[in-house]
Amino acid sequence: MYNNSVELTVYGDYALFSDPITRVGGEKWSYQIPTYEALKGILSSVYWKPTFIWYIDAVRVMKPIQTEVKGIRPIKYHGGNDLSYYTYLKDVEYHIKAHFEWNHNRRELEQDRNVAKHEEIAKRMIKKGGRRDIFLGARECQAYVEPCCFDEGKGFYDDISELAFGPMFHGFTYADEAYDEKTAGRLTQNFWKPIMKNGVIEFCRPEDCEHRYLHETKVKVFENKKNFQPVSEFDV
Incomplete structure (x- = not known):
């Protein structure tokens, strides 16, 4: 009955999945498609919950990729304002297919591994628009989520067999999401070369x-009766 997966649509007026290379000069330029990390942030x-990790299986681009340049006055680190140009994606909508897997680095939360509970809560939160504010890559790009069927509706790129986007930032692997010795205890940056086939990546x-392995970092440990309390102590 439960398969630990969800499908949802996210849409908004603007999106900014910024390429780190373009930030050097203080200006931001958006990738043409959402990054894995941005979509994972939407699901989060x-x-x-630290009990599990969200994995993004696929994204379907529903509307045409179009951009808009805006003049921005960001605050300088040492005070005052500057003038920059940010290139946003305009009028976007994506269908997302994702699933969660238990975080085996969190042995202290093994008693919370209940597929039915977490899947039902996740689907209920999608219907309510999420527990926290939803953004498409940047704080100023407000977005909204709703449940959907991944394959429903007509997407703009459904009839285009293949589009390649070249080397692109994928996401981060944090220390508490480590999957081998190299990623344990450090922050890891991931890169890939996405290809869209009939509108689906x-x-x-x-x-x-x-x-790319970055700096070392510590993992927060959740302790019983300090960070959380067992269910048995609550009145039900």
Whole structure:
């Protein structure tokens, strides 16, 4: 009955999935498609617990890719304002297919591994629009989520057999999401080369990407009766 997966649509007036290379000069330019990390952040805003990790299986681009340039006055680090140009995606909508898997780095939360519970909560939160505010890559790009069927509706690129987008940032692997010795205790940056086929981009898993290992970092440990209380102590 439960398969630990969800399908939802996210849409908004603007999106900014910024390419890190374009930030050097203080200006931002959006990738043409959402990054794995941005979509994972949307699912985390909908419903997140350290018991599990969200994995994005695929995204379907429903509307044409179009951009709009805006003049922005960002605040300088040492005070005052500057003038920059940000290139946003305009009028976007995506269908997302995702699933969660238990975070085996969190042995202290093994008693919380209940597929039915987390799937039902996640689907209920999608219907309500998410537990936290939803953004498409940047804080100023407000978005909205709703449940959907991944294959329903007509997408703009459904009839285009293949589009390649070149090397692209995939996402981060944090220390508490480590899957081998190299990613344990450090922040890892992942890269890949996405290809859209008939409007759908199927994401590879973080461990299948090209990696850049960054600085070391510690993992927060959740302790019983300190960070959480067992269900048995509550009146039900």
